[in-house]
Amino acid sequence: MKFITLVILAATTIALASCSVVDEQRNGRYQLSDKWLPLLDKELSKWEVWMGVPHASVKGLPYGTYTTNNMNVHGQPERAMGLNNDVKKVFEVIEERGNPVLKISGEVYGGLTTKASYGNYHLTMEVKWGQKKWEPRLDKKRDSGVLFHCQGAHGAFWRAWKACQEMQIQESDFGDYIPLAGPSGVIQTATEKPLPNNNKYDPDGKYKHIISGYSHASSEPDLPNGQWNKVDIYAVDDKAVFVVNGVLVMAIEDSKGANGLPLTFGQLQIQSEGAEVYYRDINIKRINKLPMISTTPLQLTRPPKGFTANIPATEFINRQNQQFPLSDQQNVGNWTLRTDLTDEFNESEINTQRWFPNNPYWKGRQPTYFDNSNVSFKEGEAIFRVNQHGDLPLPEGYTHSAGFLKSKQRVLYGYFESEAKLMDAPWVSGFWLTMVEKDWWTEIDIAENCPCVDGQRQTINSNVHVFRAPADKGNVKKHFSKPKKYVYPKELQNEYHVWGLEWTPDFIRFYIDGYMFREIINTHWHQALAINLNNESNKWFNAIPDDNRLDQEYRVKYVRVWQKPE
Known part of the structure; x- marks a missing residue:
């Protein structure tokens, strides 16, 4: 008992x-x-x-x-x-x-x-x-x-x-x-x-x-x-x-x-x-379940297999002014700001003189559909989110929506810079240049990163593409690209970073936080290109939508363009 x-x-x-x-x-x-x-x-x-x-x-x-x-x-x-x-x-x-x-x-x-x-x-x-x-x-x-x-x-x-x-x-x-x-x-x-x-x-x-x-x-x-x-x-x-x-x-x-x-x-x-x-x-x-996360730290003593170089933590530049590119604060390059292309995102609405409110030429890589409901402007930033389309039905094959801004003007050569905080979710945050024409299609990727995906938190992706080019511009019939990967000393999604591109008739240079991490000879990139900002899923980066992480944001403080006097 x-x-x-x-x-x-x-x-x-x-x-x-x-x-x-x-x-x-x-x-x-x-x-x-x-x-x-x-x-x-x-x-x-x-x-x-x-x-x-x-x-x-x-x-x-x-x-x-x-x-x-x-x-x-x-x-x-x-x-x-x-x-x-x-x-x-x-x-x-x-x-x-x-x-x-x-x-x-x-x-x-x-x-x-x-x-x-x-x-x-x-x-x-x-x-x-x-x-x-x-x-x-x-x-x-x-x-x-x-x-x-x-x-x-x-x-x-x-x-x-x-x-x-x-x-x-x-x-x-x-x-x-x-x-x-x-x-x-x-x-x-x-x-x-x-x-x-x-x-x-x-x-x-x-x-x-x-x-x-x-x-x-x-x-x-x-x-x-x-x-x-x-x-x-x-x-x-x-x-x-x-x-x-x-x-x-x-x-x-x-x-x-x-x-x-x-x-x-x-x-x-x-x-x-x-x-x-x-x-x-x-x-x-x-959350309702525990995530799958790597238990292996990324070793930075030398570049891992498949990476080109480690980016040193001591080489970044402290900004002294907002007038000139971060990598050239003394304006040795004699840069002049293109105010008609630059946007500080200080308004509460899109500047329709500079940007298309979406991509008028591309509806998105499945399963991501580009919809302007995913881009907003507040606190001096352009903010890219996902799945803000509400009850709007998506086309067949699309399960999620994301944001896109495309410049109305095209630019040939110059210095392009943006300060942004990447999404901490399985969506690629992009700052890139491209133009698709009947016989000419090239692309330069300034920032195309997905640090939230396992193994990519410190990975900087750098690439240039030629999809096709006319006879007098290289006579390219089959797509080629020049991808490289670099190791950043910290996780990329934790802070704002300044992404820069110096594009001339002779060379193309890539920068992060004022440090030049890549330079290539300009053999094919002589087409005037539009500026793009977007977030999207992308199977090439294992950036597959995760419905538990739909609240993250890609935040862009500004896009600035400089050119040299002719």
């Missing part, structure tokens, strides 16, 4: 816990859609701040504030500075190019905590280190962390953070896994026996171990200090994966809370832990 009673009590406990989870989901604590939800604004309106116990070295605290030299103490969270009592302004928002950036001083341990709880999501952000470090970590690695599935009271771990799962953000240790204050998870390793606080995730490992302490990521693809790193957490049910700069470094399954029940949702926390650190572009959206 006692056994039956215990079983009933256990079942009742589990049922009540399950109901609690359902209630959490029903009461609006987290409501995500398949569109990105920005979590960061200048008011930190979606967050609350918990400040832990300051180190004894911290100055300028209110009289009576409890401090200690021993930070690694559990219990007595009432000794912490507490909720929304950030008198040292450890967490503050600054602006970068008009966008919010979270600055964490690190002086006092604490956690910036979302007011809402979330489950089944893709969380993405960028992070880089500042300069300052504080006691007790002056002689240790810079440290922070992204905590997820946080539940229970504040201050459960070291009086600073909730019980949770942690994606470690630490110098040379991005993506390590640490359960805090009781939770656990299972990871795959190459070792038959678990190694306390020293397990390492191995995507090819034969063994699985329950982890309640520290575990290392499979690789460390974080970038040097001062550079922005992209980090992602994909969490579905009781599973999660950590991705650092496009590389999957940790996979967790069978996540459980301190009570032994499945841990599938919770608040988010971003740690202050003794180091100055910056976070930006913090966004979250709903």
Whole structure:
């Protein structure tokens, strides 16, 4: 009888816990859609701040504030500075190019905590280190962390953070896994026996171990200090994966809370832990399944097979003015801006003097149909999206729509430049020149990239085409091209980049961020060409539409054209 009673009590406990989870989901604590939800604004309106116990070295605290030299103490969270009592302004928002950036001083341990709880999501952000470090970590690695599935009271771990799962953000240790204050998870390793606080995730490992302490990521693809790193957490049910700069470094399954029940949702926390650190572009959206992501970092010591060269990270040019091409800020080339071809996209509508609102000559490569509903103008940018056509029926063979702008004028030779942020979705972002005539058809691809596709996050594609040419222009009857691939030192989709093309009767030069990465002799490209901006699917780049990622944008700040006086 006692056994039956215990079983009933256990079942009742589990049922009540399950109901609690359902209630959490029903009461609006987290409501995500398949569109990105920005979590960061200048008011930190979606967050609350918990400040832990300051180190004894911290100055300028209110009289009576409890401090200690021993930070690694559990219990007595009432000794912490507490909720929304950030008198040292450890967490503050600054602006970068008009966008919010979270600055964490690190002086006092604490956690910036979302007011809402979330489950089944893709969380993405960028992070880089500042300069300052504080006691007790002056002689240790810079440290922070992204905590997820946080539940229970504040201050459960070291009086600073909730019980949770942690994606470690630490110098040379991005993506390590640490359960805090009781939770656990299972990871795959190459070792038959678990190694306390020293397990390492191995995507090819034969063994699985329950982890309640520290575990290392499979690789460390974080970038040097001062550079922005992209980090992602994909969490579905009781599973999660950590991705650092496009590389999957940790996979967790069978996540459980301190009570032994499945841990599938919770608040988010971003740690202050003794180091100055910056976070930006913090966004979250709903997902229903975990993605397939490579676990192999791209090695940059030499060009991978099939690549022409690595682009050095130290050769980019800082812009001094907007008058001249980025690669020629002193205007040694004697360039004159063509104002009739240049567009800064400062208006809220298309400039019909410069652009066709679509491509009048090409409806798109299946399955992508070009429709002008996918191009909008706001915040000084042309924005290309997908599937904005609403109820408009698409022609047979087309399943998705995308955007296109084509210049009404054609140009022969000059310097062409655009600053743009590529789509972080399986769609090619394009900035290119072409013209199709009866007996003459050539093309120059300035930017034609799809960094979201596995293995292409740092890939720059460069190409020129001749599809046909008349007898006096090369007599080409069969298409040929000259494709090259280059390795960029960071993921391309994370930031805006300046794409440039210098096109003369003698040579064609390709630039990114002011650095010339390719030069070819101009043997066939003497046809006046139109300027194109577009996004599209493209099987040649494995850019196949993904309905879980329809909310991304290709954003173009400007198109500028210079020519030399005749």
